[in-house]
Amino acid sequence: MKKLVLFIGILISLQAVAQDVVVNKLRSETSRQVKKDVDTTTWTWKRGGMFLFSLSQGSLSNWAAGGDNFSLAASTYLTYYVLYRNDRHVWDNSVDLNLGYVNTTSSGGRKNDDRMDLLSKYGYKMDKGGKWYLSALFNFRSQFFDGYNYGTTPAELSSSFLSPGYFILSTGFDYKPSDKFSLFLSPLTSRWTVLTNTELSNKGLYGVPVGAHSLNEIGAFATVNYTTTLAKNIVYKGRLDLFSNYIADPQNVDVFMTNQVAFKINKYFSATYSLDMIYDDNVRLFGPNHTSPALQTKSLIGIGFLRPLNVKKKVPTTTAADTK
Helix, strand or coil: CHHHHHHHHHHHHHHHHHHHHHHHHHHHHHCCCCCCCCCCCEEEEEEEEEEEEEEEEECCCCCCCCCCEEEEEEEEEEEEEEEEECCEEEEEEEEEEEEEEECCCCEEEEEEEEEEEEEEEEEEEECCCCEEEEEEEEEECCCCCCCCEEECCCCCCEEEEECCCCCCCCCCCCCCCCEEEEEEEEEEEEEEEECCCCHHHHHHHHHHCCCCEEEEEEEEEEEEEEEEEECCEEEEEEEEEEEECCCCCCCCCCEEEEEEEEEEEEEEEEEEEEEEEEEEECCEEEEHHHHHEEEEEEEEEEEEEEEEEEEEEEECCHHHHHHC
């Protein structure tokens, strides 16, 4: 009997000690300030870009093989992006600016590259995996300065600022399986072609009726963006836009494609190759009497000064008071 009483007493004592340990542990945990890991996916801004400038010059004197006595070519390329993430919301913004100039003794000065391209896309995440978004897209594309067709005498004005200017407003679905690839599909897109220059408007170029300053088209639109590292210090960036007009010749799909490969030489210098291709059924600047559309191509190679425009992304901060 005494042994039983002693055993029960020991159990009660052990239980009391265990309860004291648990209570003390709970008190220490509740009184301690716990700092949680920062959730960078809750919201974030990210900015960055690249600036490239290249320059080349050549001169000849008493050169038997012939050629221009003097030539000078300069080109600049600026790309900048601003990205925003907030839970289910995604907002991507980017701008690409190209400008090139060439001067030779025989031909004088003229531009050989001129483009401004602004893209803004908002998406709302539809699935848990974060690959499908219900999205709206805005795109503006034009140029800075006048462009001429040097195949005629005298040279004929063929383009200018906002002549043409392309505006696209689109709603659809955006598939983004990774940061490298995105596919935007839209069954409902409105595209405006603008000609603010009266001289070009009176010629009825770029599909705009003679004397009018704009043309609106409704159709389907798709755009693919892809960026990848091909090898060490070699980066590829590409974009493909497709548009089909529902009313006028929907089988004649308009194509806008840009490709750029950057070869980083060192911290400050880089070599680039770019290839742009455009097919627009409304652009009939080629062939007899300007009646034939054709595939437009532009290819440029350059070596020059490279300046990254990277900015560290901003992330939310967490204080001890927020995590008690």
